[in-house]
Amino acid sequence: MLQSAPFHIQETNQGKSTVKLLPELHANLIETAIQAAQAAGDLPEFEIPEIPIGPTKRDGQGDYACPVAMALSKVAKKKPRDIAEAIVKHLPEAAFVADVEIAGPGFINFTLSQDWLRQQIEQIIADGEGYFSLDLGTGRKAQVEFVSANPSGPITIGRSRGGIIGDTMARLLEAAGFDVQREYYFNNAGMQMVMLGKSLKARYLQALGQDVSLPEGGYQGEYLIDFAKEMAEKEGDKLVDADWKPFKEFAEAKMFEWIRATLAQIGIVHDNFFNEDSLFQDGSIWNVLEELETRGYTYKASEWEGATDEEKAKAANLDPAIWFRTTKFGDEKDRVMVKSDGVPTYTLPDIAYHKNKIERGFDIMVNVLGADHGQQYKVVQMGIEALGMDPSGIHVIINQMVRAVRENPETGELEEIKMSTRRGVYDTLDELVEMTSADAIRYHMLARSPGSHLNFNVEEVVKQSNDNPVYYIQNAHVRCCGIEREAEARGLSDEGADINLLDDEELAFIRKALEMGEVIEASAKLYEPHKIAFYAQELAGTFHPIYDNVRAIGEGIPEDVTRARLRFYHAARIIFKRVLDLMGMSAPERM
């Protein structure tokens, strides 16, 4: 579903069409102009750098600005303004450019053609929601792995951040043209799951009336009591002598359904759940270990080779473990791959998992991790390199921790709500969804760069008033729908509209709308999905004043003007639907 404008379709020599965005189109003009200026002797010979260009921020500076003349000042041995003049002199004509100006120290400012902008309205309506699709990733497979929480308890607010970032990243990569798979790495192996099984067994015995306590470090959540009751009803006392395994199986299956249901509430649906367990069962972890041994990256010892005296003392009573020589890749210390009891740590299956991903043929693999796992991905990368594979397709988005906060009614200060599995505390995503809405959660989690330490103010998100940007954005869509409803009720339509009757204000919105392609491109290339959230708010901020000033229907408005404006609001509705879709938010028709 590839679409054309806002980007001109350019025919290449091979006759294949390539979608291009406005910054690149402008940059091409400038590059051509520099070459022509050099050929004409107006500029000296030098290697042409990457042309910087971007949308301008304030009136009077055109729509797109390029500061390349300043950067060239040194190599060209000329004043920036003189360079800019030489470039402008040789600038080729382009349908989308109405005016070019040199301003300030040597900026080249481009103003878009109003006619060209008008045409984009028709293009948007013709292409519908596919209008902002790019072909950046056409023919390429991408995978986004996110959430990947241990199935040992309910999804927490903190976990949902990575989930929303990951799902939005997937949506943006799809918009950029990639064939995207969403994957959940289901950590159903390891000590945590053994503990879960043991905890459930204790709850099961309790359900049968036995006086047993939870194992040390066991899971205390009430959900295990519910699971245990269900098990006791189903199995009776058949399992009193069983070990932890059937309990782990049962808990895991329950958790799997629970996690899926929780995530589905906020619009997150994974295409694939990859079981960590399968890497043990099919032997791939042992193959990886063997390969690392063969390549000389492991050794067996009870302490790592550079251990301090303190570390040696700690290891004194341990049997030997198998170490991965990560110091060969610049790590500060080697890492344990197989513990002294013969059980692998998370490192080994993690490496085997990423090897598996690469072998599945993804061109890019995005991995969304919390900061508490922030170092681990480096070890995985070292593992992939040690196996002689290329880790360059793996990209990690690390999101900093979420602190749930609320205002102290007495002091007015924000204070942290301590995460706890007890009820009554805002800790699980289920509870948060109940109190707010999927849209509000998604927007607030998304509207922060992953690197920022997020203070999640529950009351602020709960507030359903005009101080909430979620509704500000959705309301733009609602208003477009309202106009269309009114038009229909009055028997009016936008068919055959003369878009030349539209004014600068409406076109300013279209200009802003065209930036969506640039935002999608930047998000996809830089792996920064939060950009779309800020863009959406800016877009709504451009829309609402126009809605206030530019009435489509009413006394004294000529019918042809009404028709043209209805056409405009029709396009605006498509645009808001699209941006809300990209964020995984609903686009309501009424509020």
Add this chain to the structure above:
RNA sequence: GCCCCCGUAGCUCAGUGGAUAGAGCGCUGGCCUCCGGAGCCAGAAGCACAGGUUCGAGUCCUGUCGGGGGUACCA
């Protein structure tokens, strides 16, 4: 101690090395004969600190201070 991340308005946060650092909330003052006011207009208020690189630094480098995370048999 060492490694990673962060420090921008009263609060929550944006800001590909480019022009006069933006938005929301809160605060102050205006706007309802309206296609839904969950809206519009205006105002006050800020780059932790010190050096350095650059024609140009909130952005890059070094250091200091402050906060979060990690730091060999948890994931």
